[in-house]
Amino acid sequence: MxxxxxxxxxxxxxxxxxxxxxxxxxxxxxxxxxxxxxxxxxxxxxxxxxxxxxxxxxxxxxxxxxxxxxxxxxxxxxxxxxxxxxxxxxxxxxxxxxxxxxxxxxxxxxxxxxxxxxxxxxxxxxxxxxxxxxxxxxxxxxxxxxxxxxxxxxxxxxxxxxxxxxxxxxxxxxxxxxxxxxxxxxxxxxxxxxxxxxxxxxALAAELHDPAAQAVTRARLLELVPGAASAGRLVMYAPTWRDGDVDPALPSAAERAEIEAALERADAHLIIRSHPLGEGAWVEWTHARVHLLGADLVRDITPLLSAIDWLITDYSSIAIDFALLGRPIMWFAPDLAAYQASRGLYEPLEVTSGGRISHSWQAVGQRLTELTTSTTAQRAAVIETRALAARFHPHAEGGAAGRVLDEIMRLRQPARDLIATPAVFFESFYGRQVSCNPLAIDREIAARAPHVTRYWSVTSETQQVPEGAVALLVGGKDWCAARRYARVLVVNDWLRYGFRRARGQIVLQTWHGTMLKHLALGRPNVGLRTRLAIKRESRRWNLMLSQNPHSTAQFRASYAYRGQVLETGYPRCDRLAQAVIGADRNPVEVGLVRAALGVPAGARVLLYAPTWRDGGVGVVNDLDVHALAHELGDDWVVIARGHTRTHGFGGYAGPGSLGSRNIFDARDSRGLVIDATAHDDINDVLLAADLVVTDYSSIMFDATVARLPLVFFAPDLAAYRDRERGFTFDFEAQAPGPILGTRDEVAEHALALGANGLDAAWVQEYSARYEAWRDTFNPHDDGQAASRVFDELEQRGALAERA
Incomplete structure (x- = not known):
């Protein structure tokens, strides 16, 4: 070209x-x-x-x-x-x-x-x-x-x-x-x-376990590059395209000599496959062991990859195809920093490659020699390749073409035929989680009406839905069909996507917490367009769930809602209520959830769960959980749980952190931080806690169902109360725990809890407030809320086997 x-x-x-x-x-x-x-x-x-x-x-x-x-x-x-x-x-x-x-x-x-x-x-x-x-x-x-x-x-x-x-x-x-x-x-x-x-x-997958087919492919490739017929090994260099620019890896004369010597030592031939849209400026490299295989000879290289023993590439997706074979890949990226800054990669190349990257032809030659002379190096390279294949090839068996045709045919059906009836559609936090009140109601329906098909809205294939339920990806044709034809929709946030409730359809809006802060129309400075959107949204609901009388009044005012309200208590709190025996939580259940979250035996647990901020651009971590863990010391674990609206900004990873279970190395820091932001079930996190620290999150109302002590870390209290959102009641007068402004104060209160529960000062100052709070906000949270919701749906005929 x-x-x-x-x-x-x-x-x-x-x-x-x-x-x-x-x-x-x-x-x-x-x-x-x-x-x-x-x-x-x-x-x-x-x-x-x-x-x-x-x-x-x-x-x-x-x-x-x-x-x-x-x-x-x-x-x-x-x-x-x-x-x-x-x-x-x-x-x-x-x-x-x-x-x-x-x-x-x-x-x-x-x-x-x-x-x-x-x-x-x-x-x-x-x-x-x-x-x-x-x-x-x-x-x-x-x-x-x-x-x-x-x-x-x-x-x-x-x-x-x-x-x-x-x-x-x-x-x-x-x-x-x-x-x-x-x-x-x-x-x-x-x-x-x-x-x-x-x-x-x-085709590549079909040859994985067929040596005869691989031999035929090898013969086809050697016909295209006849000079490589005597090679012991075939090594392919296949760089990606750089918007038409010349490949920066073009070697100098000295670099060519080094590679040629390495090829001699490896008894290998190098096949250069420049990208079909790239500059084929490799013609100057003439050597008996170097061969060009451009798009003029073969347009689609993937079916020939089984003939290749080792692959050299940079950022090309050919590495993912080749990984199916479980053979060594050499990563060669001479312009890594520049490419990352201009085109960009979805993850650091160190992650994709397993950490070994060459930045010069000299390093590539050394790698060739290493793979030739060391069986240990070869085995390590194979392990890295197999790890790459495991990440990118869940269908390593092949047969994708058939699945594509099947999916096309399925989606070409009328939308009505994609959905079984009777059905209930569930969505929690726009499909980002399988959790909250919809999950608790799902469990009740699964137990008492197993004939009902349960569809769950999800945003990723990796999300797990309850046993027997069907996952539907947000925005797909079957997802739209389920919303249109299910008898009941159970959601805890807005419906979006221009949804219109069908005749006879029940839309149960469970919401996702009792509100301290103002919602919707109750927020300050709500514009006309937003007001119209809020009223349009609330007209989509014809049944609404409420945890308490305060919520009932707020929902009606904040959403101009005129439909029926079920003041049943919160189904998501049923498990918390059932786990309380007297004034204590069931130690067996507490032990199980702590083990699942990775909490060491015998540790005390502080849960930090802040709400989100309007116009926020990141995770709320004013408390600095890693510094707090250090202050609390070895006897404590800090579990951090971000709000669903901050999930796009990540979690609480920090120094010594390792993903969803972020364990500090004891040699570098005292304490332990576990990031539970992506954990679906908030009940697990609450049941694991000894102390809950929040700011203005509705988790404060669930925590009192489980009889957990509360501390409110609110250094921005005045700004949040007076300028950002405002409160629906006198929070400072009724808060069932201290409102603090510094991390040191939080650590002091946590350490004062002692080994056997609340300290005497806390009990004396806040126990009366705590019980008054429970009477006001948890009057129906007795562990049977989901059952009451089911009874209501059943009385309406929404779960009957025939319409």
């Missing part, structure tokens, strides 16, 4: 902007041209290959009469498509536009430009993508919207990219990690992306 024809984002983006009138005209035409359900249009930026070829071939295998059109870029690709049994059409021009416009299903790998991009509107578009994302993609990378000119052009371009992503009905990912990256890159709802495996790896 010459430098004059290299693709660059800025040049391609300018072409998109200039073509805007064509997009508008094509959209209008698509309203009048019917699509044919039996027609399929396929295309790929890599020619007749990638996952598009695997899916098309599987479709043809299932139904030889399938009407498959392959949108080709040139006559050579058209001939290749014809050889595979497809009908080729040149994608540019009227024929390509018409073939795309009439197709019921459209399958692409690199983007809408794989077919005729002007004809995609209204078709069912499946985007397979072309490998697991290591480098940042699409709108996650600033280079994507690069264009010369005023800022308004970039804004228009961004909208065009968003519009293009909205045309896609199904994005296919190989793993949950890849799925989350695609969701971020294309700014699409979780349900638009499904983890079905990477169809381009199907």
């Amino acid at each position: 010459s430098s004059s024809t290299r693709f660059r984002f800025d040049r391609g983006n300018l072409d998109k902007l200039l073509a805007l009138p064509k997009y508008v005209l094509a959209l209008i035409l698509s309203w009048f041209v019917p699509r044919v359900a039996s027609r399929w249009a396929f295309g790929s930026g890599a020619g007749v290959g990638e996952g598009a070829l695997a899916v098309a071939a599987e479709l043809l295998r299932r139904d030889p009469a399938s009407r498959i059109t392959w949108l080709a870029a040139d006559q050579a690709e058209a001939a290749d498509a014809r050889a595979h049994g497809f009908t080729p059409v040149m994608k540019q021009g009227w024929d390509g536009f018409w073939a795309t416009l009439r197709a019921g299903q459209i399958v692409v790998t690199h983007g809408l430009g794989d077919v005729n991009r002007f004809g995609v509107s209204g078709g069912f578009v499946t985007q397979l993508w072309h490998g697991a994302p290591l480098k940042r993609l699409h709108l996650d990378s600033p280079v994507t919207t690069t264009v010369q000119g005023p800022a308004i052009l970039r804004r228009v371009l961004r909208r065009m990219y968003l519009r293009g992503a909205a045309e896609v009905d199904l994005f296919v990912a190989g793993s949950p990690i890849a799925a989350d990256r695609l969701r971020s890159a294309f700014r699409v709802a979780p349900g638009k992306v499904r983890v079905l495996g990477d169809a381009r790896d199907d």
